[in-house]
Every structure is written in structure tokens, then in C-alpha cells.
Amino acid sequence: MNGSKEAFALALAERFPEFRMAYEENLEGYGEILGHVFFDVLHRALVPLLRLNEDREKIGKYIEFLEDMYANGDGEVRNIVEVTILEVLGDEETVLRNAFSYFSEDLMTVAQSVEKGWGRRDIRIWHKSGRVRYDWDWPQRPL
Numbered sequence: 001m002n003g004s005k006e007a008f009a010l011a012l013a014e015r016f017p018e019f020r021m022a023y024e025e026n027l028e029g030y031g032e033i034l035g036h037v038f039f040d041v042l043h044r045a046l047v048p049l050l051r052l053n054e055d056r057e058k059i060g061k062y063i064e065f066l067e068d069m070y071a072n073g074d075g076e077v078r079n080i081v082e083v084t085i086l087e088v089l090g091d092e093e094t095v096l097r098n099a100f101s102y103f104s105e106d107l108m109t110v111a112q113s114v115e116k117g118w119g120r121r122d123i124r125i126w127h128k129s130g131r132v133r134y135d136w137d138w139p140q141r142p143l
Contacts, residue, residue: 003072003074003077004073004074004077005035005074005077006032009026009035009038010023011065012039012065016061016065018045019045022038022041023038036083039084040084042062042065042066042085043084043089046059046063047095050089050094050095051094053098053101059102063102070106071106082110086111086114089111090118099111105125108125108132108134109125121136
């Protein structure tokens with residue numbers, strides 16, 4: 001796949017009909033795909049799903065698409081994944097913890113960097129018994 005935001009936006013709209021209208025509105029309203037504006041629909045769909053973590057099949061498909069964006073996208077697409085999606089998933093402990101259960105080690109490492117950059121948490125990633133493990137300390141909330 002061509003790793004541009006345009007190619008991934010079209011692929012998202014084709015693979016997931018629920019995003020087709022947003023794709024068409026973005027093109028019509030701006031005359032082009034504005035990456036951070038358009039891909040906001042993906043994180044807005046993911047956050048409520050990850051809060052409940054019940055529709056594992058749909059979450060898995062969205063995360064698989066996100067993985068593809070990061071692995072095969074150009075620099076602009078990778079920035080969209082980091083800024084528009086991963087930063088938002090890190091806003092809530094439950095959402096991020098649930099997301100990590102779907103992430104590849106590569107995407108875990110990217111999220112680790114995003115979280116460290118924001119100074120929100122120090123995520124540790126390691127291997128045990130052939131599996132990727134992770135954990136972190138959450139900032140203490142003021143009493």
C-alpha cells in the first residue's frame with residue numbers, strides 16, 4: 001500500500017463503512033484529506049470500545065488497521081498515529097491498558113515513547129516465557 005494519508009484514509013473508508021461519510025465530508029469540506037482531522041474518527045470510535053472492551057473483534061480490526069498505518073505509513077501517517085490516536089488513548093488508564101492487550105510490541109514501544117514524552121507514565125516492556133509483558137505506574141491523584 002502507498003503509505004500516504006490519502007491512501008490510508010481511502011482504505012479506512014473502504015474497509016469500514018462506518019467511516020465512509022466522514023471521508024466524503026472531509027474531502028468535500030476541505031478539498032483534500034486533512035490527516036489529523038480525518039483520523040480523529042478512528043480514535044473517537046476506539047475510545048468507547050476500549051472502555052468496555054467487549055467487542056473484541058471490532059477493536060482488533062481497528063487496531064490492526066492502526067498497526068498497518070504505523071508500519072507502512074510515511075512520516076506524516078506515523079505522526080497521525082502518534083499524535084491523533086495514541087496520545088488520546090493515553091488519556092485514560094482503562095483505555096490504554098485495554099489497548100495494550102491488542103498492540104504489537106512495535107506499537108507498544110511507540111505508545112511508551114508518547115507517554116514518556118508527555119511525562120504521564122513510565123511504561124516498562126519486557127519478555128517473559130516468550131511473551132511480551134508490560135506494566136506502568138500511574139501518577140498518584142491528589143487527595
